[in-house]
Amino acid sequence: MQQLPLPMRHRVQTKAVSSMALRKGAEHDKSRPRLFVYSLGLVFQRRVRRILKAHGWQLKFGLPLRDGDAVAVWGRKKTAKRGMAVANHFKRRLITVEDAFLRSVLTGRQNAPSMGIVTDHTGIYFDTEVPSDIDDWLEKSTKLTLDEVTYAAQMVTYMRHLKLSKYNNFTRHNVEICDDFILVVDQTLRDAAIEKGAAGPDTFADMLSRAKLENPDKKILIKTHPETTAGKRLGHFTEHDCDDQVSLLSAQISPWELFEKANKIYCVTSQVGLEAIFAGHKPIVFGRPFYAGLGLTDDRGSARKKPLKCTAEQLFWATHLQYSKWYDPYFDRATEFQSAVRNLHAQSQQHQDSKQPSICLGMRLWKRGFLRQFLSTEHTTPRFVSSAEQAAQLAQKANGRVLAWAGKVTSDLVQQCKAKDVPLVRIEDGFLRSVGLGAQLVAPVSLAFDDQGIYYDPTDQSRLETLLNQSDTLTDMDLARANHIRDRVIALKMTKYNLKANAVTINAAKGQKIILVPGQVEDDASILKGASKVKTNLELLKAARADFPNDYIVYKPHPDVLAGLRIGMIQPNDTAQYADQIVDNGSMAELLDQVDHIATITSLTGFEALIRGKSVTCYGQPFYSGWGLTDDRAAKIKRRKAEVSLSALVHATLIAYPRYWDPITGDACPVEVVLERFERGELQKRGPASIRILAKIQGLFASYAYLWR
Structure with missing residues (x-):
């Protein structure tokens, strides 16, 4: 659909x-x-x-x-x-x-x-x-058009897919929820919705009694209110109401996960009853909430004064698309429901990711500021340590996790985490990183936090690989969103670093096929882990010339190599032997618009080319190879089983895998916010003076880059 x-x-x-x-x-x-x-x-x-x-x-x-x-x-x-x-x-x-x-x-x-x-x-x-x-x-x-009803149904599916509720302080949990249980929904004492909904404290006692009487052979879980779980207000039920059949569920779990396993839902006037309707349940209602008396609930309370009949889609249209006024906190403006959902989901994801205490190992001082933003919640802030043993010990003690920059993860750290049975999360820059190089100490607006491996290492499973293998679970809305992001990236000419550069003129003969060969940092982890027979920039140029002998080859050195910050420089005579043209300072986005094909080892440029509809030959095993989208010259990775569409690749790589941070508000955000910030020229936010000075000093001593990398 x-x-x-x-x-x-x-x-x-x-x-x-x-x-x-x-x-x-x-x-x-x-x-x-x-x-x-x-x-x-x-x-x-x-x-x-x-x-x-x-x-x-x-x-x-x-x-x-x-x-x-x-x-x-x-x-x-x-x-x-x-x-x-x-x-x-x-x-x-x-x-x-x-x-x-x-x-x-x-x-x-x-x-x-x-x-x-x-x-x-x-x-x-x-x-x-x-x-x-x-x-x-x-x-x-009842007078909605077919398009309006269909749109409401899609938005219900979207909210359900993202498991969003009124409050979204959920935990990635290991709580075992039995199948076919009875869900009883508590509310806070003296909630105005109870009194105004023709109910009171006795109603809750009656509800639990009826749930037990009507379901003698089923487990009953009482869902406490989020404010009760947070210790801010009392509920109607306590441990005194529990027995062999009844348990309090205080774990912070999305109601949508409960709906999937619940047999029946009992409530008084809680909004959870409304969400249960959207999940396909017919909640048993003991009060008189606004969603009762519409033919969507089993009403045990006072009758609605003016009975109506409507569908779940019509109810959603009324509550979420008409009655509610949505707000975009990033740009201080009114917005639509779909945008509000994306924004809330991004913040909920960041909060879930960061609730577990984070012990960060070996982070340079300049990185700690932005890592605190990405990893902090109201109760947690990351700790920074310098030894693997200390990191694993602290994580074990705090029931936390160890985080390290992916390229700095050692076998000792892996063993320490295994010995202490603590999770190890690898950090790397996202694919839309910044305006400026990381080597110049420009803070990123996106990071990948991978709890399985890291995207550029094909020798082991990564979270990105898992997402791509599960791409058949994406909804039509997921794919439509990915297509929109792709169109925006192309229109804005965005790349990973978005460096200012001169216009590029390619001097190929008319009709001659143009092959772009992007240089890489030769000691970069993606080369060390993902290269096959071709391992250096010179070897890449030789391979490209051998495979495309009559085509026009354009070689573009990596910016960090040109800046003298990393290794990978090719001698001019060697470059001239295999390349028809060298582009030192051209815009990668504009360059990609002019070429026909890309030949690469593992460069991210290959992914940026795929986004723009270009064909790509891979001599290594980058994250975007092995899915049926590229001409692969290295061995096939057996774990990569799915045939992935370009839309699914974009969704995994630019939406699901990284986390984004808005440099203006300082809040977690969806990728759409980063794109608009770039369009408005607001990603060029200058860092602290100390970082700018350090970056200038670093440039003067580029040959000693190993001291700070």
Whole structure:
């Protein structure tokens, strides 16, 4: 099924706030409707203020004296009464604000900012004693077009595929969940959704009793609320409610994983019940949440005042695509659901990756700053040590993992980690790294953290290889996203380092086939691990000339070699013997646009050429060879069993395998953010003065590069 674009009438304006707009902010605000607030929660929640402004509101203090003014309140807390009284007195619209249905990684009580809000002009969704905008949306959902229903179904699949929920502080766990169990969903004490949903504490006791009575032969797991798990609020159930049949599930597991094995779901008014509907369940509901009474639940509580019938797709359209207002925190703008999902998933992945304590071995001082960004959470920050034995011991003691730059992993480190039974993670730059060379101490915006091996080492399994072997599990949306990323990379002329370079003119005769031979660093790990018979740049040139005797060969030395930072220089006489043209300072992206074919050992340029639709001959075993996409002259790697499409290769290499970090906000981000930063010229962020000075000193002493590499 082809992914549909968001139907036109549901798209939002996603233009980022420019510096010119900021300078003219006062004039711009005059055209916005004014929204008056009277609670400290709305005043001090910066993210909520930014979301409201991004969606067209001008926040104000004072009295709503003009026609068109409105009053905002948060939920149905006691503080909302002030705003409600003002709105009633001045006969102004009352707008109730609440968190959206996909909120954040951590909870609000852990000070995590939200990815979106809902704004209700009638009531609020969890208060089913009175009408709300969502009731209106649900009534309208029966008039959806086929494209709208299909798009909603795709977004449900997307959210389900990424296992996203309202809160997403999940752990990569080894918790054994039995099959065919009964899931009972707890909520926090005094949650407004309980009282406003025609329920109370006794309802939870009744729910558990009914679950036990109706399922005497099945295990019952009580899912605690994330705020209860975090120690921020009490729930209704404790260990006293457990017995041989009933257990508390406090592990931080995505509800979607539970839905896959659950036989039935029992809930009161929890949003987990809503997500269970999207997972294909018919939850048994003991309260009166907004999603009850629609023909999608087994209702045991009070009846809905105005019964409706709708499908799960129509319900999703109402809740996530119409009722919710989504926000892009990277560019301070309104956005669409799909973008919000990508952003939240990137942050959730980084948090999951970094929850386990990280012991980093042998990291140079200049790398530690950006590694702290990639590897820190609210409870963990990486430790840096200098010996393999110490790293393994600390990781064992902290129930953590050892991380080391892939090229610095020694057999001693591998043995120490095995002896202590701790994971070893290899780090390497991502494939869209930076604007500038790592050898010049430019910090990366992407890193690969590989828990199996490393992508450039074909002698062993890597996480990237695993992803490629599993490419048949990719969804249509995954592949569509990969195609979009590929198109963007080509249009932006992006490469790994994105170096500024002169335009290139290739002097081939008309109709002559042009072969690009990219030089490599000869002591680079990808050569040491992935080369076969051809191991040096000179040998590569000789092989290319032998295989393409009548074609026009262009040789481009590696930038680090040209800078004198790494080995691999070929004597000019030797180069001239086998190459028709040498390009020292040309743009790789523009060069790739002009050539027909690439001959390489293991260079990343081969992958960048594949992205651009070029044919590639591999004399070594790079990560992109052996999948049916390249002309392979080295031995076939038997582990690489799949026939992989170019879209699947792009998805694994640029989306799933690396982790990205936004240099402006300092947060984990999806690759789309990095692409837009590059387009806007915002990846050229200068590092600390100490790093810039060190880079200049390094350039003066290039011949001693082994001292810092």
